[in-house]
Amino acid sequence: xxxxxxxxKTAHVADALLRMDRMPHIWxxxxxxxPTVNCFASxxxxxxxxxxxxxxxxxxxxxxxxxxxxxxxxxxxxxxRPIPFxxxxxxxxxxxKVVVYSGDGDIMAIGGNHFxxxxxxxxxxxxxxxxxxxxxxxxxxxxxxxxxxxxxxTTPYGCYEPPLNLPFLAESCGAVYVARWTALHIRNMxxxxxxxxxxxxxxxxxxxAPCPTLYGRLNRLGDGLDMLKFFRENSEIxxxxxxxxxxxxxxxxxxxxxxxxxxxxxxxDRMNAQLAKVLKDRYVPWGASATTGSxx
Amino acid sequence: MKTTxxxxxxxxxxxxLDGDWSCAEGALAAGCRFVAGYPITPSTETVERFGQRIPIxxxxxxxxxxxxxxxxxIQGAVWAGLKAMTVTSGPGFSLxxxxxxxxxMTETPCVFVDVQRGGPSTGLPTLPGQADVMQARWGSHxxxxxxxVCPNSPQESFDLTVHAFNLSEQYRVxxxxxxxxxxxxxxxxxxxxxxxxxxxxxxxxxxxxxDKYLPFEPEFDGWIPGMVKAGDGYFLHVTGLTHDExxxxxxxxxxxxxxxxxxxxxxRKNAERIVCYxxxxxxxxxxxxxxxxxxxxxxxxxxxxxxxxxxxxxxxxPTVIWPFPEKRIRELASxxxxxxxxxxxxxxxxxxxxxxxxxxxxxxxxxHGGGTVHDPEAILECIIKAAGQR
Amino acid sequence: MADQTVVATLRARSRAFxxxxxxxxxxxxxxxxxxxxxCSFCVEFCPQGALKLSAEFNKKGYHPPxxxxxxxxxxxxxxxxxxxxxIYSVVLTSSAEE
Numbered sequence: 001x002x003x004x005x006x007x008x009k010t011a012h013v014a015d016a017l018l019r020m021d022r023m024p025h026i027w028x029x030x031x032x033x034x035p036t037v038n039c040f041a042s043x044x045x046x047x048x049x050x051x052x053x054x055x056x057x058x059x060x061x062x063x064x065x066x067x068x069x070x071x072x073x074x075x076x077x078x079x080x081r082p083i084p085f086x087x088x089x090x091x092x093x094x095x096x097k098v099v100v101y102s103g104d105g106d107i108m109a110i111g112g113n114h115f116x117x118x119x120x121x122x123x124x125x126x127x128x129x130x131x132x133x134x135x136x137x138x139x140x141x142x143x144x145x146x147x148x149x150x151x152x153x154t155t156p157y158g159c160y161e162p163p164l165n166l167p168f169l170a171e172s173c174g175a176v177y178v179a180r181w182t183a184l185h186i187r188n189m190x191x192x193x194x195x196x197x198x199x200x201x202x203x204x205x206x207x208x209a210p211c212p213t214l215y216g217r218l219n220r221l222g223d224g225l226d227m228l229k230f231f232r233e234n235s236e237i238x239x240x241x242x243x244x245x246x247x248x249x250x251x252x253x254x255x256x257x258x259x260x261x262x263x264x265x266x267x268x269d270r271m272n273a274q275l276a277k278v279l280k281d282r283y284v285p286w287g288a289s290a291t292t293g294s295x296x
Numbered sequence: 297m298k299t300t301x302x303x304x305x306x307x308x309x310x311x312x313l314d315g316d317w318s319c320a321e322g323a324l325a326a327g328c329r330f331v332a333g334y335p336i337t338p339s340t341e342t343v344e345r346f347g348q349r350i351p352i353x354x355x356x357x358x359x360x361x362x363x364x365x366x367x368x369x370i371q372g373a374v375w376a377g378l379k380a381m382t383v384t385s386g387p388g389f390s391l392x393x394x395x396x397x398x399x400x401m402t403e404t405p406c407v408f409v410d411v412q413r414g415g416p417s418t419g420l421p422t423l424p425g426q427a428d429v430m431q432a433r434w435g436s437h438x439x440x441x442x443x444x445v446c447p448n449s450p451q452e453s454f455d456l457t458v459h460a461f462n463l464s465e466q467y468r469v470x471x472x473x474x475x476x477x478x479x480x481x482x483x484x485x486x487x488x489x490x491x492x493x494x495x496x497x498x499x500x501x502x503x504x505x506x507d508k509y510l511p512f513e514p515e516f517d518g519w520i521p522g523m524v525k526a527g528d529g530y531f532l533h534v535t536g537l538t539h540d541e542x543x544x545x546x547x548x549x550x551x552x553x554x555x556x557x558x559x560x561x562x563x564r565k566n567a568e569r570i571v572c573y574x575x576x577x578x579x580x581x582x583x584x585x586x587x588x589x590x591x592x593x594x595x596x597x598x599x600x601x602x603x604x605x606x607x608x609x610x611x612x613x614p615t616v617i618w619p620f621p622e623k624r625i626r627e628l629a630s631x632x633x634x635x636x637x638x639x640x641x642x643x644x645x646x647x648x649x650x651x652x653x654x655x656x657x658x659x660x661x662x663x664h665g666g667g668t669v670h671d672p673e674a675i676l677e678c679i680i681k682a683a684g685q686r
Numbered sequence: 687m688a689d690q691t692v693v694a695t696l697r698a699r700s701r702a703f704x705x706x707x708x709x710x711x712x713x714x715x716x717x718x719x720x721x722x723x724x725c726s727f728c729v730e731f732c733p734q735g736a737l738k739l740s741a742e743f744n745k746k747g748y749h750p751p752x753x754x755x756x757x758x759x760x761x762x763x764x765x766x767x768x769x770x771x772x773i774y775s776v777v778l779t780s781s782a783e784e
Contacts (some may be wrong), residue, residue: 011774012765012771012772013766013774014771015771018771019533019544024721024770025770027769028723029723029725030725030769031769032769034768034769034770034771035727035767038765038766038768038771039766041771042766052531053527057372068535068545072531073375073526073530073532074531074532074533075372075526075534075535076536076545077368077371077398077536078395078536081364081365081368081395084332084360084365084368084369084372085368085369085372087358087360087365087369088332088369088370088373088375088376089372089373089375089526090372091330091356091358092356092372092373092374093525093527096376096527113362113365114361114365116361117360117361183767186763187766190766224727225726225730228727228730271356279351282351282352283351283352284304284351284353284354286354286355286356
């Protein structure tokens, strides 16, 4: 208690870590992206990594705007391609901790292939995917995560494609850390972000967020508050759950938790090991061996 | 302000190399330490060579999952502080177009190599073409300018790749190296100088302190913003959206004019400093052959034959193809009876020359669909015809 | 048979019947009035129910929250759940200092 009082701040925890000169942000009232960014700012303050060494890369979409609001070296790239950009950043400077912060359409539809390969390679980066089950920025089109029967502007009579199960995909591609939380699980989300930031390798966090203006309105799910209340009633924390059992159906149960947390050599670890083995003394190693959370 | 090459990347000596390999050596000599690529004939040997050499020099080669990933991974590497390049051919070049636009918009210095082959579509994967020349300039959407170079030999592949890296750093712009399958796969003597004899243009790091630095405010030559890299505490924001000097998106017409106009003008207004060409026997010529890349090698043969027919013919060969040497072509248009444009496509640079000639002289085209080089006789026939008229 | 020292400790810690429960924390709630978009997340999810929407509205027409600071325990939930980064609590005193 005493310690808390002495270190207590006099401003919002996000103020020092966000570009406050660009507030208010563009997200709708009740949008779930804001809480996730809030938690991210808190995680940045807690993770113990020098802020200069953390870079953030976003794609296109509502969540893609996150890079523009966070006061880090930030890159707002093309649709679907933050992950390969982040791969270039992470490999060229192994001392950086690279975070990809983007939406479900950006990372899993157009960016799906890049996700698969970065996870497979275990490139040292953290991917935070805010899943609102829709393409929000462009007006509410169907996404690969849109549950069956849910309406979107391009599936006006209900979606008839089975949605992707993101944690299952991440685990099967080789991600070393896989978690899912909703925008309501602010403490768990923050802790997960700290774990992912300080972990070596490809870590993935799916954050289920309300999109009241589009997904919520088109499917008569109410406003942001109604959707968060739905998360409160229908989410269940099951750490270590089998990822192939945790699909999300329309108005269905949302299983949250940390599902995978394992160790594996990163892309650079493997590259350095293989090339040193074959080339011996002639090999010029790239980056030192990994320290917690980042390679330097 | 140039420096000399880092000796680690310079394979000094006389070599017997093909154009693809020379290009890889040129990149290493220029200080390139990151290549992301995807296999595509006839360019693959460039990345294979780089991948073999870079572990000894120190750097990274990664074969990405596709050309789209390659063309943006290199930009991540540039913002992390390295010089970077990707290599492809026609179909991959088309895939990379969005990211060439991103590099132009964010002023990311990087090099794109296109070893041209027969097109369109899958075309002739193992055979030459020169039909991507217009695409190099206009291929991405929106208004922007890039620089493109055009080697005609393995030696030039080395030299012009070094030059491409230098131009990309000087103007903070993506630069295309337009090889073709012939130059890429032909073996010739390549002399790689000592590191102290290779001029390298270093990255234009900003001299501004962190509290004054603006990522897109011109700092050098009145046109070029100072560069920084991630990890140095500048907390910069880089976006493909139309942006102001702070790098923040500003979606309005005024910002568009300010932001994009400078991107275009920094090349157009400096064109005369960037253009580069080689002329042979142009003084007093009646006919000027305008050609580039492998086609120029065939055109030399045709010119010799024309000489023995008594035709006064010279050659104008751009080595920097974009920006195009407009001023020089306009000058020549007043001096010659005709231009003969020889290119391995159905007419691309021909339209530039015709536009610049502005009716002052005739302009002829000796076209070719690709798949093999021109027949010198076809070029000769056109030269003679061109000399005969007017 | 209960351990004598345990019983003695429990007796020492117990308070007199009817004495007020000590407040662990006193905190002030700060609201960025103009930035609020009235989503009500903080109101709904405050574990103490210390917030309610005001009758007044800000320039954009939203009703920002009002706080009953007697109830605030500085848990920080509103601070983190707010999508606009526009509410947080500041501790005034802690029980150790009281």
